[in-house]
Amino acid sequence: MKNPKSNSINRRQFLYGSSLGVALFHILPGRALGAERTSANEKLGVAGIGVGSQGGGDIDAVAQEGQNIVALCDVDAQYAAKKFAQYPKARTFKDYRVMLDKMGKDIDAVVIGTPDHTHAVIALEAMRRGKHVYCEKPLAHSVREIRTLMAAARQHKVVTQLGNQGHSSDTIRRLCEWVWAGAVGPVHTVHAGCDAFKEVYCQLRNLDKLDKSYEVPKSLDYDLWIGPVPFRPYTPFWVHWNWRGWMPFGTGTVGDWFCHVVDPSFWALDLDAPSSVRAEVTDYDPARHGLTYPPATKITFEFPARKERGPVKLIWHDGNNRIPKPENFSADDQVPGTGAVLFGAKGMIVHGSHGAGGCRLVPDKLMEQYSGRNAPAAKIPRVKGHAWDWIEAIRTGRQAGSNFDYGGPLTQAALLGAIAIRFPGQTLKWDDQEALFTNHDAANAFVNPPYRDGWSL
Ligand SMILES: NC(=O)c1ccc[n+]([C@@H]2O[C@H](COP(=O)([O-])OP(=O)(O)OC[C@H]3O[C@@H](n4cnc5c(N)ncnc54)[C@H](O)[C@@H]3O)[C@@H](O)[C@H]2O)c1
Incomplete structure (x- = not known):
């Protein structure tokens, strides 16, 4: 991209x-x-x-x-x-x-x-x-x-x-420097996800209330709130905070959290566009429920090899589908509900959200090898x-x-994941140069959805 x-x-x-x-x-x-x-x-x-x-x-x-x-x-x-x-x-x-x-x-x-x-x-x-x-x-x-x-x-x-x-943050910089110093060896797989605010991203419970007629609050300019999206009558279920769970306005858990939770991997591994994306959903039928997001989602992104690193598989988990506990984790090792685990040939990096909060190396002996006086040289300038x-x-x-040259591709990966939710169980192959799915015309409609009359980019 x-x-x-x-x-x-x-x-x-x-x-x-x-x-x-x-x-x-x-x-x-x-x-x-x-x-x-x-x-x-x-x-x-x-x-x-x-x-x-x-x-x-x-x-x-x-x-x-x-x-x-x-x-x-x-x-x-x-x-x-x-x-x-x-x-x-x-x-x-x-x-x-x-x-x-x-x-x-x-x-x-x-x-x-x-x-x-x-x-x-x-x-x-x-x-x-x-x-x-x-x-x-x-x-x-x-x-x-x-x-x-x-x-x-x-x-x-x-x-x-x-x-x-x-x-x-300083922690995202430290994580990048660990990866670049080879602390966990080449990273091949990342499990990332978010289990927060499930009730706002999945609004199945409110689907049958959308047809009722509601008065627009006097203080709200609803027409401007709708902006470029094809017009839909007002309901309180989609303005102010709630919009994030409705496809015409929000981008679901993956859209809301990917730019926080996958940011460390994206930077450290120099990720760009995935070559394919595939979603699996639970208790959800896009044909019936497709205005809102599923109660549980797993999305697999395949990132092709790039420069000196090999391919990376990134598996996104949200809602009731949590990041799985790695086999070699000890009984009291916690997997973050919102965060990620990066798997390298030599070990793992486990971190939370917003700049790899609380990041640590697993097993513990790697922490001793790569922190304190042994920490790799700071290659990235710190900011305030x-x-x-x-x-x-x-x-x-x-x-x-x-x-935007960094945040654009990061957001794009998230949005490709959000599109895949509409076509669960299907592997969508992405051609980044052409900006289209090569094997799915229906999915392409969501790459460039229409604007409401009177609005344009
Ligand atoms: N970085 C973070 O940690 C973080 C946290 C929460 C939200 N966000 C992001 O912030 C954005 C807003 O989220 P929120 O939770 O504050 O939503 P919100 O609905 O609570 O607030 C949005 C505000 O924008 C106003 N608004 C809506 N359309 C407008 C328009 N066309 N012109 C001017 N004002 C308009 C609304 O009246 C409201 O005051 C989203 O993109 C969300 O993803 C980021």
Whole structure:
């Protein structure tokens, strides 16, 4: 999924392939990144779009880095009321297009915390106007959207950051350095997964309530909330938090968590596009239940050999289907409910979510060999935080760690998994160059799903 025409190596390629030993950040001249304000003393004007929940936390993180929150935009003034009140100097808006028109150059950068189905239209509109973008994960809701955003970020030379905040942790860096130092030998298999919030991702219980008629709350601009997705009448079951369990809007557990949980493997093993993906589901019939996600899912991704590493099989588990306990685990060794186990020829790495939290080597003797004074040299520069990294990148004219050239392919793998859920038991073969499944026309319809009239990318 890499852009062969891009003359700028991305940070992941650089760090992985660096022959310098100690890798440096990918530095570009400030002007080349379109950053108009790169002075360390000048504050950026930042706008939040979708601030009622996670996006509000993201805006706080940017404010804590000393930047000016100049505008807040949300389609539901009530849901976002606390955040609006917290920043009384910020102008408030309902429609991000109106905000971008009216605020013009007062906005240098935007933070997007809307549901998955509106990330792409908002991020694209902002980048076209030269704004730097921090966008919550997953980057988008379809493969076509991801590719459009990646191309636009390069074209408009803006600094981008996906909101998988664990990417800025020290632990994910330590895990990469363990893998690169050969602590567990070549990694061939990864079991990853998430057992959190099962009731929101699987909404089978609410399927028969969707036909009832519900009044749209006065504070909510439902038409804007729907945005580019073909219109469906309002129900309280799919707005605010709940959307993540409904296919037209959310991407299920795999879409919500892959960018956190698989991020360490993706970086350490230099993964890109899988060559195939196959889902198995439990107590679920896509023909009858296909608006929501299954109660238990297992998805197998085959990643082809790349550069010096061999092929990698990644098995994703969610809902009631948990990561299996490895055979050689001792009785009290815990497998994370949300996290991953990387299997190498010599041992394993076990970690939790958000930047490989709590990562450790198994067996214990490997921990002694590769930690403390014996830890491999730090090859990846440490950063002070995810918002910090993005702002520092804007100021200094480099790219941020989880920029769209990294977060795009990471999200794409997750979304291919979400498509496979619609066709359980079938191996879907992916041609990344052509961006299509070579053996499944029906699955291809979800690579580039139609937009509602009046909306386009
Ligand atoms: N990085 C993390 O750890 C993390 C955690 C939670 C959520 N997220 C991500 O953050 C995003 C939001 O999730 P959430 O749980 O906060 O959802 P939410 O539904 O609770 O909040 C979304 C907010 O966006 C507003 N909104 C919706 N459409 C809008 C539009 N077109 N324009 C402006 N505002 C709009 C809503 O009114 C609401 O205030 C998702 O992409 C999710 O995956 C990330």
